[in-house]
Each structure stands twice: as structure tokens, then as C-alpha cells.
Amino acid sequence: MSGSIEELFTWNPRSRGLDHVGIEDDSLRDGLQGAFVRHPSLEVKKSLVESSAAIGVEAAMLGFPSSSPGAHAEAAELIDHLDRRGIPLVPRFLALADPASIAPITQLNRNTDRDVWADFFVGCSPLRRRVEGWTLDSVLERITAAGTAARDGGTRFGVSLEDATRTPAEELDRMVHAAVGVGAEVLTVCDTVGESTPEGAAHIVRAVRESVRRAVAGLPTAGRGADVKIWWHGHDDRGLAVANAIAAAEAGADTLSGAFLGLGERAGNTALESVLMYLYQAGHQGYRMDRVVEHCRRLAEATGSPVRRNAPLIGDQAFATCTGTHVAALVKARRWGREAEDLVFSSVPAAALGRTQTIMVGPTSGRAAAREALASVGAPADDGNVDAVLARARTRDRWLEPSEIRELLDVRSASA
Template identity: 35%
Template sequence: MSETKNEHTTPTADVWFTWNNVAAEESAPEPGYSGILFDETLRDGLQAPHIRNPTLEQKLAIVNHMAGSGVRAADLGFPGSDPTAARECTELARHIAAEGLDLAPGYAGRTHPSDINAICEVGQRAGVAVEAYVFIGVSPIRQYVEDWDIELIRCAIRESAAECRRGNVEFVLVLEDAVRCTPQVLSSVYDVAVETGTRRLTLCDTVGAAVPGGAEALIRWTQRYFADRGHPVELEWHGHNDRGLALVNSLTALALGCARVHGTVLGIGERAGNASLDQLMINCHLDGRHTYDLSALRRYCEYAAPVLGVDIPQNYPALGRDVFKTSAGVHASAILKAHEKGSAELKDSVYAGVPAGLLGREQEVLIDMASGANNVKYWLTRHGYATDDATLIKKVLERAKAGRAPLTDEEIGQIIATAG
């Protein structure tokens, strides 16, 4: 698209606009959580200096993990960036078709004919339907910095929609930095969406500026805008985590009826990353909104982490090494009592908001300096020993309180072997 110089020499007040300061309009409640999750791992997730670009073979495996865990749509790359990317994007689409995976392939591109043509060629070469996620910055601050004006943006959207129609690909209009875009600018952009018959639109919190109230205000205002014009549009939400709010903003978007909400595995992405796809899946599953295979999700994350060159923190929700471990005596007492009642579900929930069994794991009771007799009794019960030997329990606790780390199974075994 051509550029025209912005006549402003200093920023105007709307450059600093944010939807966080706008009250959400009253609206009839939308069907909550009817949308699906959109996996951006292989596109937006790779845009960080510390993330390793997987090989094609690894990307194919990641696609298999996506589908296996219940993801039904994904952004699989930026084919217009270079010939290698175009070839890989085509192979990923072919793989989805050949394996019969229930996964809709999307590809990203700018509002440049060359980018859109590259997406069209992926679909033609692979022989599958693909979706073009065509992005453009719309906020006043972006316009000011780039020396763009609103007519340039509107023209680019018209041309992109027409190009997608010619190439027979689904056009998804992606509005970068929509969270900091004024209603006046959005109105002008939305008018072009109506004019071009655009049916899908992605609202982006590109710099992670939104708070939940701001996300709600923007989504509700947008829904009302199109409803008032009798133009049905499926909204999508794409959030970043700069303020640590990507997850709650994304759950808000789902609750307000967004058709797709974007995320990346383990929340990878540039700066502070994107909304965490795995945390979105777990919350949706636990809330009964969608059914996901959380054991498959765990395998996905455990495969992707080393491939992408990231570590899963020990306390990372649901997936970290230590999140189902406790050494506190009060917690161990409750888990032991739940175990004695014979209910695996009860034991998995008494001191856990996420049942470990859903991820193929179990509650672990450790024995360390913070532990009490019930920690030892639970360990003995789980390993087939009697729990009525007070002397043995005392010896185990004495050893634990003398150390600086939890006792290992081997160390407890040695204490038992020498106790008699």
C-alpha cells in the first residue's frame, strides 16, 4: 500500500487513547464460551529472540499435538516472508489434509498483495481451504508514528478483501492495536468492513495494554456497532501479556461470545508473550465449556518446550514440576483422609484447583522440615507399609527436619531398612 505523510507535527490527544477508560455498554448477554481456541504457537509465538524456530519435522509433530489436544484452528505461519516459509506452510497444510486432522489452517499476512497471494498459493498447492489473517495497524499512535492516515488504511482493507476473493481464501481482518484505537477511527474502519462484506474480524491487544474492563468495553461496543447495521461479524480476540492480564482478558472475550480466542503454548511470544493457550484450555475444560484432552495437552507442552528452547517453570500452572506437590502437614493430613475415604476425585480436589489426574499426574506428598506425621503416614500408605509404627515415623521426621530438601524415596527406604 502507498504511504501519505501525516500533517501533524505533534501528537494529538487521541494518540494516547485506550479502551480501559471507556465504560462497557449494556448489552444482552452473549452465549458464553461458545468460541474455540486458535493456536498461534507456530506464527506469533515464534516472534521472540529466545524462541527457537522448529524444523519442519518438529512443526509437523506440533501440529499433531495441537489436533490431539483438541485445538481446532491454528495460524501456521507467514508464507509471504520468504520462499522457505512458503514451502513449510504448504507442507503443513498438506499434512493436515493427508492425516485427516480436524484443524483449520490459517496463515498471516500484511495488507500487501504479495503476502495475500502467498497465502492463496498455499491453499492452491496443498489443495485445501485456508484462511488469510490479514493484519494492519489502526491505532492513532501507530498512524502517527508510521505517517499513515485513515484513508490509506481503508483503501488497504478494500484491496485486501478483494485480493482474498480473487484467490478464493477466507478473509479475516486483523486490527492491530485495536485496544488503543478510538471509536471514531474504528467506526471508519468498520464501515469498510461492512462495505466489503467482511464477516470475520480480529481485535488485537497488540501491546498487552488492556484490562478486563477495557476488553469488555471494546468487544461490546464492536458487537453493537455491527448489530445496529445488520451486518453479522464473527469477532476474534488476540491478546498479549505485557501487564500479566492476557489470560483474564482472553477468558473475558470468550465469555462475551468471541468466535475464536488466540493463544500460544506456554504463553510464548515477543516481549512478555501471548495469552497462554494451555491455561485457556484448562480453564475452559474445568468450567465445562469445552472438552479437551488435558493429558494430550501435557504431552504437547512437554514436547514443545525443548523444541522451542523454553523451560516450563516449576510452579507453572497445571504443568510445572512442583504444582501437585505439598509438604505442609495440614495439607498432607487432608489428602491422607481423602485417600482413606477411597475417592480418587476427592483426593485430587481437596487441596488442588486443578485435578492432577486430568493431566495424567497425581498428588505428591513430600516429607521435609515443614512436614508432620501425616506426611509420613501417607508415604507409607502409598508404598504398602503399615502406618502404626510411631518410632519409625519419628525417625523419618527427624531425618527430614535435619535436612534442607525433601527426602527422596530412596532415603526413606533406607530409614525403613535400618529401623528394625
């Protein structure tokens, strides 16, 4: 953990070598697959792409152009917006492992000076192949056909290995060799149903990296091209998505893919705001953490996805407390500076997010909280007012709003 407080100790191992880790924002593609997620208008999407890039996100998955003429037109509009505004974001678009699905992305790529990437997915696991009626050989053929179409069309591309975390090593190795052999520059290891544990995520990232090394070594020297990057894309079905993404990064993943707010189908994708905070606290200087909260709130409104109050980092309660001993410690910590106040009862620096520690008064509060609550409404924190606020709070089953405190003081003043 970053910080200059000498007394701050942790049993966590120090994270090293994560300065290179990039972020792909899949909020406006995979994130919108959630069954109860509202789809924003194109104009709102443009604004959200812009604010995501302002955080420092390097790449974004922005749609599935072959799915409909409307999707293709929207993709073109988003690219044009990036070009006109000079937004330094790599636009990526999803495709089936089919030359016909690659073709619209190649067309988009030819209409701009920036690289527009294709990313096609293949179902890897034996279970998925059985359900779909695919063979391993047919999957390999599809990788080769789609990759050849992208390469011959001058489009840089990656391959998403869907359900990779439930695919045997020897089968995954053959898919990696096929993808690298045809020119893939990114291989995304997908924990499609969120079944991984952190140990499993690290293990598969290392295994795929070794498969890539062998595949590249087997190519003719003239055909080796750019380094092949390993990306991680996970889901949160078991509540482990953020932990898995961290483990993947520690194991050598170059980029972590997810969605802000953890948007997505079923339990959602990896929550990028939490991943970004981990990278920030590990020393990564590439992201504007002070822009994360506002972006998340705008995304929540645009998609009809309310932020729960106790959501890490962005929820209303993330840096709020009523509890007596905790409040007292916060107040005492102020004499040592903002950093001490931020961390005495939190592992996350609220200041990095542009937020502050919020002290409220409720049934579990003590005198320190009452004094802070009175100060927040500009009232004197004398013993009488403190006693009155605490007496009122202990008759309630929740916190007191500032308006309720003012009303109480007005009643006291009128009866004096």
C-alpha cells in the same frame, strides 16, 4: 465450577454460554517470535500441529508465507501433512495488508481441498500510525486493497486489528466497516501490548460486535454472506492475558487466540492451557484436557522453553504439596473419592489432566506426609520410620527425594 461435591461453594458467577468458544493456536507463529524461543524443525512442527489438533483446537496460525521462499515452502508442507493425515484443523497464515502478501496464501489455498485462510494485520492505534507515518485513511485503503485481493482470489480471510485496545471507538468503527464491507469473515481484536484489563477487554469486544452488526446491516442483502466472527488475541505484559481472554469470551468473543505455555515476544501470549481449563470447568465438552500436559511438555522441549515448577496445571509443583495440614486434609479427603481429594486443596481437578495429587515430605511436613512418602517407596510406615524421615527432613532446606528416603531406611536397617 463443575463438580458434584455438595459442600463445594464458590462466589464466582456461573459461566454460561461458552460451549461455542473456539481456540486458535498461535504457538508456531506468534509464539516463535519470543526472543529466547528456539524454532523447531519442520518435522517437529508437524508433530506439534497434530497433537494440538488432538486436544480439540480448531484452527492454527502456521506461518507467514510471504516473508521468504522458505516460509512459503514450509507452509505448503504443513498443509500437505494436514491433508495426508486427515487432521481436522483450519490452517491460517499471516499476511501484511498488501495484495502481494496475500498472493502466496491464495496459491496455497488453490492447492488443497480444504480452506486455507489468510489473516492480514493492520496497525490501528494513533500511536502506531504516528510512528509508522500512516494516516487513518491509508489504513482503510490497505484493508480494502488486501481484502479485495483475498476475496477475488477465492481465499477466506480475517483482519487482525493490531493494537485495537488503544484505538478510539470511532476510528475502530471505521476499520470494522471497511473490513466487513470487503468480505472479512473474522475480526480479531488484538491487545497487542497486553494493556487491557478484563473490564476493558469485555467492553471492546461488545463495541466491535456492535460495529459489526451495524456494518453488516448496511450491506446489500446479497453481499452479507457468512456471519462475521469476533476473535480475541491478547498478550501478557501486565500478567492479565488469561483473565482478559476469559472476559472477552464472556462478552461474546467466538474464538480465543493464544499460545501454549504462553509463548511469544516480551511477556508472551495468552496461555492456552489455562484458557482451556477455564472452558472445561465452565462445561465446554470440546477439548481433551488429558492431552494438554504432554503437548505442553513436548512444546517446551522443542522450543527450549522450560516449564517453571509452579506453572498452573502443567508445572511439577502444580499438584504437589509437603505442608503438614494440607497433606493431612488430602489423605482424609480420599475416603470421599478422587474428586474430593482433587479439590480439597486445589481449584483444579488434576484427574482431568491425567495427573494426580503428589504428596512429598520436607521441612514443613507432618506425620501424614511421612507415612505417604514411606508408602510411595514400599516401606512400612511404623512410628520409627516416620520419626526418622521427619527428623531427616527437618535438617534439610528442601524436600526429600525417594532415593534419599530409601538410603535413610537402608542405614537404619544396617544399624538395627
